[in-house]
Amino acid sequence: MPKFNLHNGFRAVVIGGSAGSFQGIVKILAALPQDFQLPVIMALHRLKHVRHGFVEALSLKSALPVVEPVDKETIRKSTVYLAPSNYHLSIELGNYFSLSTEDMVNNSRPAIDITLSSAAYVYRNKLVGILLSGANRDGGMGMKNIHDKGGVTVVQEPTECLIDTMPKAALALTTIDHTLKVEEIITFLKELNQQYKHEHRTT
Amino acid sequence: MIQDIDITDLKKITSLVQAKYGYDFRDYAMSSFKRRMIRLLEMKSLTTEGLLKKLNEQPAFITEFLDEVTVNVTELFRDPSFWRLLRDETIPAILMNNKEFRILHAGCSSGEEVVSMAILLKEMGIAERIQITATDIDPSILDKAVQATYPIKNMEVNEKNYIRFQGTGKISDYYREDKGLAIFNKELLKNVTFKKYDLVTGEVFNKFDLILCRNVMIYFNQALQNEVLKKFHESLFKYGYLAIGSKESLMWCEYANRFIVVSEEEKIYRKIKD
Numbered sequence: 302m303p304k305f306n307l308h309n310g311f312r313a314v315v316i317g318g319s320a321g322s323f324q325g326i327v328k329i330l331a332a333l334p335q336d337f338q339l340p341v342i343m344a345l346h347r348l349k350h351v352r353h354g355f356v357e358a359l360s361l362k363s364a365l366p367v368v369e370p371v372d373k374e375t376i377r378k379s380t381v382y383l384a385p386s387n388y389h390l391s392i393e394l395g396n397y398f399s400l401s402t403e404d405m406v407n408n409s410r411p412a413i414d415i416t417l418s419s420a421a422y423v424y425r426n427k428l429v430g431i432l433l434s435g436a437n438r439d440g441g442m443g444m445k446n447i448h449d450k451g452g453v454t455v456v457q458e459p460t461e462c463l464i465d466t467m468p469k470a471a472l473a474l475t476t477i478d479h480t481l482k483v484e485e486i487i488t489f490l491k492e493l494n495q496q497y498k499h500e501h502r503t504t
Numbered sequence: 505m506i507q508d509i510d511i512t513d514l515k516k517i518t519s520l521v522q523a524k525y526g527y528d529f530r531d532y533a534m535s536s537f538k539r540r541m542i543r544l545l546e547m548k549s550l551t552t553e554g555l556l557k558k559l560n561e562q563p564a565f566i567t568e569f570l571d572e573v574t575v576n577v578t579e580l581f582r583d584p585s586f587w588r589l590l591r592d593e594t595i596p597a598i599l600m601n602n603k604e605f606r607i608l609h610a611g612c613s614s615g616e617e618v619v620s621m622a623i624l625l626k627e628m629g630i631a632e633r634i635q636i637t638a639t640d641i642d643p644s645i646l647d648k649a650v651q652a653t654y655p656i657k658n659m660e661v662n663e664k665n666y667i668r669f670q671g672t673g674k675i676s677d678y679y680r681e682d683k684g685l686a687i688f689n690k691e692l693l694k695n696v697t698f699k700k701y702d703l704v705t706g707e708v709f710n711k712f713d714l715i716l717c718r719n720v721m722i723y724f725n726q727a728l729q730n731e732v733l734k735k736f737h738e739s740l741f742k743y744g745y746l747a748i749g750s751k752e753s754l755m756w757c758e759y760a761n762r763f764i765v766v767s768e769e770e771k772i773y774r775k776i777k778d
Contacts, residue, residue, distance in 0.1 A: 369751070370751075371751050371752060371753040372721075372722045372749070372751055372752045372753065373533075373725075373726050373729070373753070373756070374753070385750075385751045387582075388751055389536075391533075391535035391536065392535070393533065393534055393535055394534060399533040399535055399536065399722060400722045400749075400751050400752075401533075401535075401536045401575060401722055401723065402575060402577050402578070402719045402722070403536060403539065403540075403575050403577060404577050415539075419535045422508070422535075
């Protein structure tokens with residue numbers, strides 16, 4: 302019996318996270334099955350000068366390939382994308398990424414707001430946005446854009462967050478459809494995948 | 505606060521700018537161009553109609569428009585490992601065949617990469633022998649590049665980069681501080697020619713041994729990247745080098761097979777075919 306009432310036709314999952322989100326990210330990636338169909342696009346605040354190591358650390362735990370996209374790279378299913386350090390990551394009409402070195406937004410580059418808002422513009426109601434633990438307000442405006450375009454919004458249960466500023470800021474700014482613990486986020490994503498596979502079974 | 509601009513409105517803006525001023529932003533990457541336009545409208549408290557009117561009626565406004573539409577955020581020695589590779593391998597390789605050579609910085613913005621290069625060449629003891637040309641579409645940012653003067657608050661990250669670059673001195677050897685500004689020694693830019701130039705519409709104007717164009721083409725769509733690579737190909741001597749941003753790729757361009765990858769990590773390519 303599905304727990305979440307998900308409509309058809311989702312095209313992508315975007316995840317934002319900052320301080321205290323790493324453990325949650327690792328748990329989610331470790332739990333996603335190899336046949337997870339949707340692209341998972343992650344904008345995480347990270348050390349600017351550390352170009353290496355992060356992708357490798359996440360790859361170790363993930364059954365899905367984890368990559369830092371290059372500029373104009375096509376977005377593929379069953380792939381986890383991580384915004385490169387010191388670049389903003391946007392999604393473009395035509396289903397590809399673009400990178401930019403614009404000013405920091407919310408003191409961050411990559412900024413979660415930029416990735417989430419551009420994804421909301423391209424995927425509209427076919428997008429799931431997830432915001433995890435974090436110490437600033439980045440991501441709130443992006444979640445609002447996702448909600449306003451009809452997408453589904455999920456934040457990590459603030460009591461479970463190491464630092465709850467980020468999910469709380471989003472909760473204050475817009476309608477959040479689900480406030481979930483990491484384990485429940487995993488259940489949610491697995492259900493999303495079953496739904497996707499069910500829809501595409503006969504096509 | 506303006507939330508969004510329609511694609512039709514963006515097209516009206518780029519068409520007008522192209523027809524009236526000859527600058528072609530029609531093939532710029534959509535998401536960043538849209539953010540720049542939203543930023544411009546907010547800063548000037550304009551509507552799209554207001555902006556179109558201003559562009560139509562006040563030709564002097566185009567300078568401000570150019571300054572806002574282009575992204576001018578950069579650092580000295582951004583990606584220190586890139587600059588180390590340039591110093592330790594690429595430039596020595598060029599020097600094996602050319603005692604003197606020419607460098608082009610395409611889209612030099614406020615000049616941080618030019619200053620970085622000038623410092624690098626000085627520390628290698630070859631600054632006198634190298635001619636540098638630095639271009640940008642935006643005249644007001646070129647003025648800043650000529651000044652080589654940056655807010656002192658930027659120097660923290662610049663200094664960290666320089667230390668990671670493992671320069672032979674201290675970054676503070678190269679500038680003096682005055683009223684919150686770091687003013688770089690103009691002597692560094694003695695062999696630099698600054699030139700207003702539009703990568704999109706400009707004609708090839710010279711040949712170079714090394715072209716740096718890092719984090720510029722990310723603002724273009726693939727069709728335009730393809731065209732600009734053709735110009736870089738023509739602007740390079742055979743066996744010349746091209747450096748792009750660490751997260752850019754040329755692999756889908758028509759001319760990709762006329763280059764070999766020298767460093768996949770630092771995105772340095774070499775022209776091997778005319």
